Amino acid sequence: MLMPALSHARHKVQSIVSRMQPWAIAEAHALLVRIPVQPPKGDAIQKFSALELPIVRITDAAGNSGVGFGYTIGQGGSTILELIRKELLPKLEGRDSRRIGSIYDTLLKSVHALGPGVVLSNALAAIDVALWDLNARRNNVPLHYMLGGAKDKVPVYNTDVGWLSRELDEMIDLSKQAVRREGFRALKLKVGKPDLQEDVERVGKVRKAVGDQITIMIDANQSWTVAEAIRRLQPLQKFNLFWIEEPLPATDIQGYCELAKHISIPRAGGESIYDPTIFYDNIRQGALDILQPDIARVGGITAAMAVCGMANAANLMVAPHVSPELSLTVAAAIPTSIFIEYIPQMEPVLKRKIKIEDGNAIAPDVPGHGIEFDEQALRRYEVKL
Template identity: 45%
Template sequence: MSTITDAQAYLVDLPVEAVRTDAVQAFLKQETVFVEITTADGLSGRGYCYTIGTGGTAILALLRDYLLPRLHGRDARQIEAIWHDLFGSTRATAVGAITSLALAAVDTALWDWRCRRADLPLWIAAGGARDRVPLYDTEVGWLHLTVDELIGGAKAAVAAGRGGVKIKIGKPDPAQDVERLTAVREAVGPGVDLMVDANQSLTAADAIRIARLLEPVDVYWLEEPLPADDVDGHARLAASTSIPVAVGESLYSVGQFAEYIQRRAAGIVQADAARIGGITPWLKAAHLAEAHNIPICPHFLMELHVSLCAAVPNGRYLEYIPQLTAITTTRLTVEDGHALVPTAPGLGIAWDLDAIDDRRVA
């Protein structure tokens, strides 16, 4: 009765909920690719992945033309076997973003099905380490914001109980970045974690320099300072500064995380369940980090990552960036600066199916 009888994929476009800019790009829209599976017993599961504006139709084509046909007749309980079969069938395009995102849409659908069948919420099925996760706020720290806007947003986030605030860097003169961070630190005081994100915009030499300039501000982590394929540069930076180096949103396999950890190039792991290929590999990256005493603070997707971050013992922070408001019927529950885990069976995301249908583009 757990045999997959149907698998469908479709694309939904969501406008950004706030203007979002960083050192290299702007968040244009969220292309959300959904996968729905149904089994012979009538149970279903819904999963998804996303892009920030481009590539959605390529993911959809990969799913429809190659991956979904391989699901028919498979036992939905065998999530590992299915993941590896799909990955193996795409060797010519893996490891890479498009393939990992497509795999994630299938894998999250299977986990949703598994949790619904077991009548368990995801955070319990995946480990059940805690029932709440501390929040830090990224929405208040975008690069285009003025110093006054940064200060106002940071104060509002702290007043709402957020334990940390992320500020984007990448101004033409590093002194501007330092000035902005210093102003925020003075406004919120020493008890708030200040994260910094360069979005892969620096060279190793520039990153080492700016890290030295930021150390007096007591930065909690320096995120994506260099291009993700410059592992050696990250290792050199990590060895030169007391600021933890955070990486992961632009890594697409567990092996890539293993290399960073082995090279001592990452102090914070930021695996993204969509970009690494789903919940199955995300949990492996999280436990790999745990084995090396490294915290995991996942990138984006707070509605999904709240459950995953709560499932593992080293989940330290959840990133606050709301982006599913238009297609969900409930919101993330926040109490004393912590996101509370959803208790409903499945992924814990209350989809508004009518709103989703209204926004289908493919």
């Protein structure tokens, strides 16, 4: 039986909620989960052994709820959670959950002094995604329809086969398995070995193993200078590569423009751009051929769709970065999407995996973004803070 004081508080909250409009935000909660990644994954600049998910659930006065999340590769999750809990969630109570743009603007301005960056963007994204999910669920429509509904399926490439930390034989075996058993038609390989010839050997042997009909991209994870990129990419061009991803630091817009004068491989990037206005600068100066907004790192669906709108106006292709379960919603909504990225790191806490058929990810035909977390798994991996 509830203690009298707690019972009174509960009745008081229920009374307040009963006076709200049904779409008013009644509750908002946040937690952090940390999923081990074993063996650790590595690229040209880093290795990581965990995936962190700051998760937000928002409920309206009618009892409808939506879930959103950001992510880190093992660093900063507690900082993001603290920002969400202490600075952002208190500003949501009673707000009209339908007015996502207004809420986004309020939250962004309230913490503008923190400056743009991955911590702020992740915090905003977790709330923003939850609001979009809530609205789509309330209206009983798939979120990708609500955002534009351009497609029911999107091509998907497998990055998990190509980590730089994998031995060459393992990478070849996994690449062949992804193509022959799992139906992938595109693979991404990490590059950036100290010895250029090792990069050439790895890419060349995977190309030979999977054949010329399979799309291959490469990713240097911002590890080169312009001069290094030109030198390293010239011997790789013969492998018919679909793009070179992040050959340079994301801030080097002029470097990306210079690279295009020397290399024929299309330039892709955007996962390390945390503000839509910086995407605008890249588009205006012709720095990138393919935009890769990361929904968590750019600030959520609201910000990602702004980037996609600019890409559409500039006739540029879009391939959202990681989080395939959520990236699929954005990619299926827009006409200019060409790929989403498959890395199965969230699967330990999901009720169902993303559906892949003949090299395409199938957009879920359910209300909201279609991502359902396994509550028992969340409790298992929750970080108590």
